[in-house]
Amino acid sequence: MNEIENIQPDATGSAEETPLLEVRGLSVVFDTPEGSVKVVDNVDLKVSAGRTLGLVGESGSGKSVTCLAALRLLAERGRVTSGEVLFEGKDLLKASEGEMEALRGCKIAMIFQDPMVSLNPVRTIGWQITESLHLHKNLSKSAAKSRTLELLDLVGIPEPKTRYGEYPHQFSGGMSQRAMIAMAIACEPKLLIADEPTTALDVTIQAQILELLSDLKKDLGMALILITHDLGVIAEAADDVAVMYAGRIVEEAPVLDLFDNPLHHYTKGLLNSLPRVDRKVERLSAIAGAAPPPHEFVEGCRFEPRCGHCNDNCTGVRPEFQQVSATRRVACIHPVTTP
């Protein structure tokens, strides 16, 4: 019953091609009553066409804010204080609002964690999808409707004609997420950003959605940024991985390299602390302490209080990236040495 085909991830790194989306030195600041807090600190990211970048981190790491900032969706919550976001060579941070609106939903799309709250509860699913089509493709009513039915079928929603006229509350969690994906891919975007798309779903539904995303990626030739805290999902779906901790990227690597040989102590600690369904672990080796909240971020290495492999050089100065290979780098003064 379990046909486990081993699909090896694409090991050829993305170093050679021009990236589709390139984030350089992005910093985001939130203004709170207690003062300004830098929640994203000088972040670089690269996604190439047709590849999946897994952006992994825990709550407070800044992974969602980074992508929202890239699409200029932060509104009053925060402001970008430095950096560039180059999409197909053009800096999105300098684009006009009109240009951004044309881009969002059309060339770059985003789906969010909880489909139940991300869909408009007073509009039918059909209306919401056709809205996107009207906005970007200027289709006639009937053309939009037939395209919508096509999309609903493409994302695996049974009986699309009935579902077209239904409201979000009539959909289950998995179904709503499929509807959100349908909305996102309606205009065949080049890049899809998925922010914790399966966290709120059951594990069997999660497997279906991940598979759907993988199929769509292949069929539409999309690039995908997959934001999650679940290393299992990363292992399952990502080609390249960037690990974020306390507002900074701490490690970047192709997925096989990251899991075989993690270089940052946080990555290694995280992998070692996971309970496994495929084998029995005697005792979990937990990382002590907890990630610092944004207003307690320091300038030096932010993982230092929990690390155990540091010395005096680790505090005070921000650890520089060490380029370990063409496709790997790690922000640590003493990265893990292979045992």
Add this chain to the structure above:
Amino acid sequence: MNKSLTEKPEILLETKDLVRYFTGPRTSLFGKRRVAHAVNGVSLELRKGETLGLVGESGCAKSTLGLLILNLLQPTSGTVTFLGKDVTNLDKKEWRRMRSEMQLVFQNPLGALNPRLTIGSQIREPLDIHDVGEPESRHDKVLEMIESVSLPEHLLERYPHQLSGGQQQRVVIARALINRPKLVVCDESVSALDVSVQAQVINLLVDLQKKLGLTYLFITHDLSIVRHISSRIAVMYLGRIVELADSEDLLENPMHPYTKALIAAVPVPDPRARKSRATISGEPPSPFNLPAGCAFNARCPHADEKCRTELPEFRQTSEEHMVACHHAEKLA
């Protein structure tokens, strides 16, 4: 985990045919009220000192089962027996005395704590409620407890929102354990915590179990955690237990198609172990509309006419392994 065949495990808690229905609103003015069949006949036994993992996805009513066991919800029918005594229909006063024997650790630690009371007063509260010992000695007990959960003493004066998620959950555990209950129901107790903190709290729960001789009912949707922490695992689907076995046996030799699908669907943190096909399609039916026969039949690739009409019996297939499937042996 080797038990000699002559040794009978001591049973702490037993449920027999527990059933719980919820009535929903009327669909039309004079229509009938819809009934959600949440829990549909669960018979379980919890053995002293073990950790029974209860896994299932949303809608299987595993949390409801936890509440029924603790009498925080009244069953529609069925019995709950604790240490040999039938506790299903105890009156309120007797139940209040029993409360300190069984406790609940929730998923969301911030919600489980009163935002306006200090940590110290909340950990102390169970002692005050049950009038344990002299009031003067209670503070010492609180200190002892907070040390057992590895929290610094100065947190006693703080308020819940000033603590991190992991710390809050430790406070919830301290409060639940201060009266030395025999049974602890953990309902998704680590699911809301950051991944790097989950391991800490799981280790804490394991250590406390050894130290205090606790019995756990560990309710979760996360198969990886349940493999690590449980001695036996029960798989629930739409209000029924469909498989029950020792952890290793269940995960290495699953017999029910749903269990197999569940195990296969879990993404493993190993990129070389990628799977190609999601193993089951569709979604569970609504508890308002239970199918006749096996509840899993609509999604099961092996379902036949018998599965669609006849409810499978929950039967023993080998020592310590029980399944509710007509074709379990054939598919093994």
Add this chain to the structure above:
Amino acid sequence: MTTEQTKATTGIKRSWLGALLHRWGLSGEWLVTIALIYVSFILFVAIFGFLFQPYPHTQLDLFNQLQPPVFMEGGSWAHILGTDDLGRDVLSRLIRGLRLSVLIGVVGTVIGAILGSFLGIVAAHFRGWVEEVLMMLVDIQVSLPFIIFALAILAFVGNNLTILIIVVGIDGWERYARLARSMVLSANQQDYVLAVRSLGLSNFKIYKRHVLPNILGTLVVQATINLPGVILLESTLSFLGLGVQAPMTSLGQILGVGRDYLILAPWIAVFPGMVIFFLTLSIAVIGDWLRDRLDPTLK
């Protein structure tokens, strides 16, 4: 966060008064500050005003009837705010009347708040038919033009201060009831109430220790929002002659007397009217500010 850090990040130096206001969350809220000052002043006058009253409020001075206030032509410093038709000093009556208006307003609000909240809690706790009946009463109250109901009772009962306070207070009980009921319902869903119930706490203690403290804030805010309405209701009833009646005096009563002299001697009505206006406005502003401060979603 220490004060050094606060100063470092915001870089604002404050005087001691500014620092005090900032600590109360009032920096930049000049309207609320003014309102608080005004209300404190009114309270002071209500409690201690009698010490500054130039004349007893019932003292007649028939030689000086309808004398204008000092800043108008014909006024004198003997009667700063003028006199009414019976030569009684308007300022003195204002001070005296203020006390009764504030008393009725506050006591009435408290009665209404306690009654309404209690019924709301009862409804939420017992559910079932108890809740249905109480909510029906709430609906009836909402659809009733309360003023007519009040007029009827007062006309029947006559000049009775206690009844007046009760009538004026229970107008609006349904707002507390609804609020209390919905908050208790949602509090009962909270995990911490379930946790404490699983610890064996009795229902009454659960309400006292866990539920009530968490809903009190919102009910207090509702009371400050209702208070102006109560004061206005009393003023209206007294204005119409059914509330506070002579020889007792309240702001509304003075207003009522002044009704007949609006052209001749407008000051009799204008001053109490202005006091009522600014008082109710200030309380409403404070109530809004309290509500915003207490809103946990803004924390």
